[in-house]
Amino acid sequence: MGRWLLSVLVAGVVLVGGGAGAVWWWLQAPLVLEKPGIELSIEPGTPPQQVAQAWVAAGVQTDPRFLYAWFRYSGQARKIRAGSYEIHAGVTPRELLDKMVRGDQVLEQLRLIEGWNFRQLRAAIAAAPALKQTTATMTDEQIMAALGAPGQAPEGRFFPDTYAYSLGVSDLTVLKRAHALMQKRLESAWSGRxxxxxxxxxxxxxxxxxxxxxxxxxxxxxxxxxxxxxxxxxxxxxxxxxxxxxxxxxxxxxxxxxxxxxxxxxxxxxxxxxxxxxxxxxxxxxxxxxxxxxxxxxxxxxxxxxxxxxxxxxxxxxxxxxxxxxxxxxx
Structure with missing residues (x-):
């Protein structure tokens, strides 16, 4: 990372130690949080600097420049995954970054039941917690077109299974997974008929x-x-x-x-x-x-x-x- 970033990180913690030792101490010390648990959703393509700023805005009490410097210094800034994350009291800067690199997200689940019709599936989608609702005003035909299957009747085209998703994910994303999985299961079953x-x-x-x-x-x-x-x-x-x-x-x-x-x-x-x-x-x-x-x-x-x-x-x-x-x- 650039010298100025390293200087920012060292200077920010030099009051509690010296040089590399101060940086090491800061990385191992629990971050101060405004509340016991803090949640943050990271959209795809969010730059690491904005990720650091977002955590501070959400309630992590540190200078966002310190977090960003650590992300860059670790060499893993570009490995941060989009998704919904939750941290609790005691988390360190090192653990925070590790969580985002692993994609250790907060997940919800949506279960689609065998025998449901598409009307029931849409009702379950509408009631799913923390799912971004984008299809509520769409017709069945519009939904299928958005899934890349224009003209295909939606009934029976989604595989009944339990789908995990991160907070704030679009309902269309979950539908796309269920649609693709049914196509895969159907093609496999048909080929072995x-x-x-x-x-x-x-x-x-x-x-x-x-x-x-x-x-x-x-x-x-x-x-x-x-x-x-x-x-x-x-x-x-x-x-x-x-x-x-x-x-x-x-x-x-x-x-x-x-x-x-x-x-x-x-x-x-x-x-x-x-x-x-x-x-x-x-x-x-x-x-x-x-x-x-x-x-x-x-x-x-x-x-x-x-x-x-x-x-x-x-x-x-x-x-x-x-x-x-x-x-x-x-x-």
Whole structure:
């Protein structure tokens, strides 16, 4: 570092010692803080000098020139990472710099749940603590365009997982990570798919996986649930799955699926229309993707809930009707 910087650092601490010894003492001594804990968000591209000034403005009681001189003298000034940091009483100048170089940030977490639709995902984004809200006034279409996927329907395109983020990060940044991860998981699952599937593309696999996600009550049944829908597609039988009908009703659905709903045609009504719906209906997890592309070997075409989360599977309508009478009607 330049002589003037070293002179600033030495001169600032010379009152408590001499020369290099004084500098060493200052680096090991706890910084004086205005309060027990101080938080600071460092934006990408912030110069080290401004970082030093920002810490002092936030409540570190020292001359910002001393901090900046130390950043430069250490040779790590350019290694300071953007992010949100928190320091507490007892932290030394050396520890402060080490924290920023390591990227030891204060992180929040956002959990995206398997089976959520995009409306639920947006609500979770809006409620996430310390997340910079930039998409609140954007349409779904605008969000997808901002993510570099213009024209792509958002439903099912985000991978359900727990995402850690630093304070003040843009919600679009988190969405971009979730979108990229779903694309990665989908491409990997599709490339390793089983043989003989009635699916023409990875997008069709994603649509079917979203249905499997919504229809699976017990994890152990997931492969058989996938088999039922794969078998139906193979023989040209309508999928006849309630979650797609409910999705088609949108926000108007009151929680009570009626016969009239099953008879009312929409693009998502798999009772009135054959094949797959036009888009996914939810975010499928990795297990649903894998089950869809590697269904359990089975000839089953029907299943009904036993009332305990598991399902009874049947190969023909007569057996299915008996299962319905037993588990749904108590006969």
């Amino acid at each position: 089983g043989d003989g599937l009635p699916l023409k593309s990875a997008d069709e696999a994603l649509i079917l996986a979203s249905i499997v996600e919504k229809e699976t009550g017990a994890a152990a049944d997931r492969g058989l649930v996938a088999a039922v829908f794969v078998n139906r597609l193979k023989v040209g039988m309508p999928l006849q799955t309630d979650p797609t009908v409910i999705y088609g009703l949108g926000a108007d659905f009151d929680g009570n699926l009626r016969k009239v709903h099953l008879q009312t045609d929409t693009p998502f009504n798999t009772y009135t229309r054959g094949g797959l719906p036009p888009t996914p209906i939810a975010m499928p997890g990795l297990a649903a993707l894998q089950a869809t592309l590697h269904p359990t070997p089975s000839k089953a075409l029907y299943f009904v809930s036993r009332g305990d989360g598991t399902s009874q599977f049947s190969e023909d309508l007569a057996a299915h009707n008996r299962a319905v009478n037993k588990y749904q009607r108590g006969r």
